[in-house]
Amino acid sequence: FAVKRPVAFAxxxxxxxxLVCLIFYPVSSFLExxxxxxxxxxxxxxxxxxxxxxxxxxxxxxxxxxxMIQEEEKDMIDSIFEFGETTVREIMVPRIDMVCLEVNxxxxxxxxxxQEAGHSRIPIYKGRIDNIIxxxxxxxxxxxxxxxxxxxxxxKLARAAYFVPESKKIDELLREFQREKTxxxxxxxxxxxTAGLVTLEDVxxxxxxxxxxxxDREQPLFRKIAENIWLVDAKIDIPEFNENFPEPLPExxxxxxxxxxxxxxxxxxxxxxxxxxxxxxxxxxxxxxGQRIAKVKVIYTPRGTK
Numbered sequence: 001f002a003v004k005r006p007v008a009f010a011x012x013x014x015x016x017x018x019l020v021c022l023i024f025y026p027v028s029s030f031l032e033x034x035x036x037x038x039x040x041x042x043x044x045x046x047x048x049x050x051x052x053x054x055x056x057x058x059x060x061x062x063x064x065x066x067x068m069i070q071e072e073e074k075d076m077i078d079s080i081f082e083f084g085e086t087t088v089r090e091i092m093v094p095r096i097d098m099v100c101l102e103v104n105x106x107x108x109x110x111x112x113x114x115q116e117a118g119h120s121r122i123p124i125y126k127g128r129i130d131n132i133i134x135x136x137x138x139x140x141x142x143x144x145x146x147x148x149x150x151x152x153x154x155x156k157l158a159r160a161a162y163f164v165p166e167s168k169k170i171d172e173l174l175r176e177f178q179r180e181k182t183x184x185x186x187x188x189x190x191x192x193x194t195a196g197l198v199t200l201e202d203v204x205x206x207x208x209x210x211x212x213x214x215x216d217r218e219q220p221l222f223r224k225i226a227e228n229i230w231l232v233d234a235k236i237d238i239p240e241f242n243e244n245f246p247e248p249l250p251e252x253x254x255x256x257x258x259x260x261x262x263x264x265x266x267x268x269x270x271x272x273x274x275x276x277x278x279x280x281x282x283x284x285x286x287x288x289x290g291q292r293i294a295k296v297k298v299i300y301t302p303r304g305t306k
Contacts, residue, residue, distance in 0.1 A: 080207060088173060089166035091206060092187045092196035094256070096263050097235060099290045100125055103133060103154050107144065110154060114138045117289050121184050123197060124158045129291055130193045132186050134158025161186050166195045174203050228300040231286065234259030234293040246300055247280055258283075259293040269293075 100123040101110055114122060120138045125131050136157050164173060164185045177183065177200050189195040222232040222244065230245075236258050242248040255264050262283055263269075265276055269291050276283045280301050287295035 083206060084169060084171045086170045086206060087166065088164055088168045088170060088187055088198050089195070091170060091202050092166065092198040094196045095129065095194055096260050097292050098123065098197055099292055100129060101154065101290050105154060107154065110136065111141055113290060123161065123186060124154050132161050132194055135161050135184060163188050170203050170206060173198065177203070228302065230298045232258060232296045232298050234296050258296060262293055262296070
């Protein structure tokens, strides 16, 4: 194909080539300069310039101490060293934070969710979230915005989902994303249940840091709306919640966020406006995005008050 249609082939691969060059140029450039300096200091010949990972890490730390590299550069290099050891489970969007829809949901609701959540891909499940049957791309809805008579069920729109185990290393996942030409994978646990999802952006962010687009405007995780009442993003992690609220919540391994705590209490997806009581708090579900709790009104009743 590349020989017969070189222009078409080049168009297909140029994005990935540019992306790899963009990610690794600062790192390769710095390592080249660092190696040259090391060689001059220790009078090494070219054949003797191979360094171990520990030696490189030591040089990087020295370079930071001497002001040769910035903290951001060091962080990026450290991320590359750790890249091959990081598992999908460490970077995935956990199950409780997934934005997904049941297959029988009207297509109008899907369009609203895409606009509201700002995601270009939405997993679709049948019956329960452990049964993901495909992924719908936002661009596949465009024909139906022009001609509503063509509207079909979500199962007809869904593309095949790509599944990976949560133990997979992310360097392997990156190669699989390239090979399969996909940007999202559903993460499954050892029992075959849905553990979460992971995207190409999640993998790349492990090297270059957070990538913000027009939907990633930074919003405060909580806002006080009255005395002892706050509107809180359910993604807030428990340690941060405990730092900013009057009474701490327990930290456990089976959840990390306020939304996760609420799921562990209810055992199922709560309804909007449902109130869950926990110790001296009342958690009112203000907003759901698919199966995910998005916003919670937190009401605190101080000890000794009725």
